[in-house]
Amino acid sequence: MRQTKIEDFLELEEHNKELEQRVKEEVFKNREKDKLMFQQAKLASMGEMLGNISHQWRQPLMEISSIFLPIEAKLNMDIPLDNKEVLDSIEKLNDITKYMSNTIDDFKNFFLKDKEKIHFEILEQINSTVNIISSSLKVHDIKLDIIIQKNTVMLGYKNEYSQVLINIINNARDILVQRKIQNPKIKITITENKNDIITKIEDNAGGIKITPIEKVFDPFFTYEKINGSGIGLFMSKLIIENNMNGKLEVSNNKEGAIFTVIIPKS
Numbered sequence: 001m002r003q004t005k006i007e008d009f010l011e012l013e014e015h016n017k018e019l020e021q022r023v024k025e026e027v028f029k030n031r032e033k034d035k036l037m038f039q040q041a042k043l044a045s046m047g048e049m050l051g052n053i054s055h056q057w058r059q060p061l062m063e064i065s066s067i068f069l070p071i072e073a074k075l076n077m078d079i080p081l082d083n084k085e086v087l088d089s090i091e092k093l094n095d096i097t098k099y100m101s102n103t104i105d106d107f108k109n110f111f112l113k114d115k116e117k118i119h120f121e122i123l124e125q126i127n128s129t130v131n132i133i134s135s136s137l138k139v140h141d142i143k144l145d146i147i148i149q150k151n152t153v154m155l156g157y158k159n160e161y162s163q164v165l166i167n168i169i170n171n172a173r174d175i176l177v178q179r180k181i182q183n184p185k186i187k188i189t190i191t192e193n194k195n196d197i198i199t200k201i202e203d204n205a206g207g208i209k210i211t212p213i214e215k216v217f218d219p220f221f222t223y224e225k226i227n228g229s230g231i232g233l234f235m236s237k238l239i240i241e242n243n244m245n246g247k248l249e250v251s252n253n254k255e256g257a258i259f260t261v262i263i264p265k266s
């Protein structure tokens, strides 16, 4: 009787070890899968960014050609150009090319792999993020309000933080456009409490019509959208929760969806 008990115990012990090993293997496999998804997500958002940059450049390119047009016409018709006119045009061109080069820098910084957590100013980061998306909002007459309680410093990966904001704002834009909302609006509010910095992104597109609402964070979950790949929010949640020890939450209010990014101060 005693004997069998010990044998049982040993067998159980053996079984447990096997199980433990299998759990380890599965966890490892899942991690590898996450990495792969992350790469795919980066590629997808790169496509989105290229879309944004072409948006961002269309306007200044038009401006450049409109500066050249009168000069070319005058030269063709042998009308003399005065120096001041040419210098004014050159100054305008300088401003425009500087702006275009800034957008490229924003774009490049965005895709640099953030190596270590750094302290960055929220206001500055929000500004460069908004620079990247503003013209695609303007095209659709979407009003963007930014309310910053205090220009705090955040510890984390600044490019990845921007990437999350862009994903959330682009989603709101897509739904606002798709549902043809009157007076479309996006509001970003930044507040802080003792432990966290909280970024809220709200829209007035009518909300997320999926239950349970957390499903929006599932990989490849896309709904209502024509070209959605369902990766944006999955990736955003990974960035915030796995890389920055924060939380990304979603809810609806009576106007639309609210995404809340909570980042611990330390």
Ligand SMILES: Nc1ncnc2c1ncn2[C@@H]1O[C@H](COP(=O)(O)OP(=O)(O)OP(=O)(O)O)[C@@H](O)[C@H]1O
Residues within 6 Å of the ligand: 044, 167, 171, 172, 175, 203, 205, 207, 208, 209, 216, 217, 221, 222, 223, 224, 225, 227, 228, 229, 230, 231, 232, 233, 234, 257
């Ligand atoms: N602000 C919002 N209002 C209403 N629905 C939303 C909003 N944001 C996201 N959703 C819903 O959540 C789904 C998942 O979003 P997610 O960003 O993960 O994927 P996607 O936008 O469809 O595709 P991708 O971002 O990969 O191009 C969307 O398809 C949309 O149905």
Ligand SMILES: [Mg+2]
Residues within 6 Å of the ligand: 167, 170, 171, 231, 232, 233
């Ligand atoms: Mg998306």
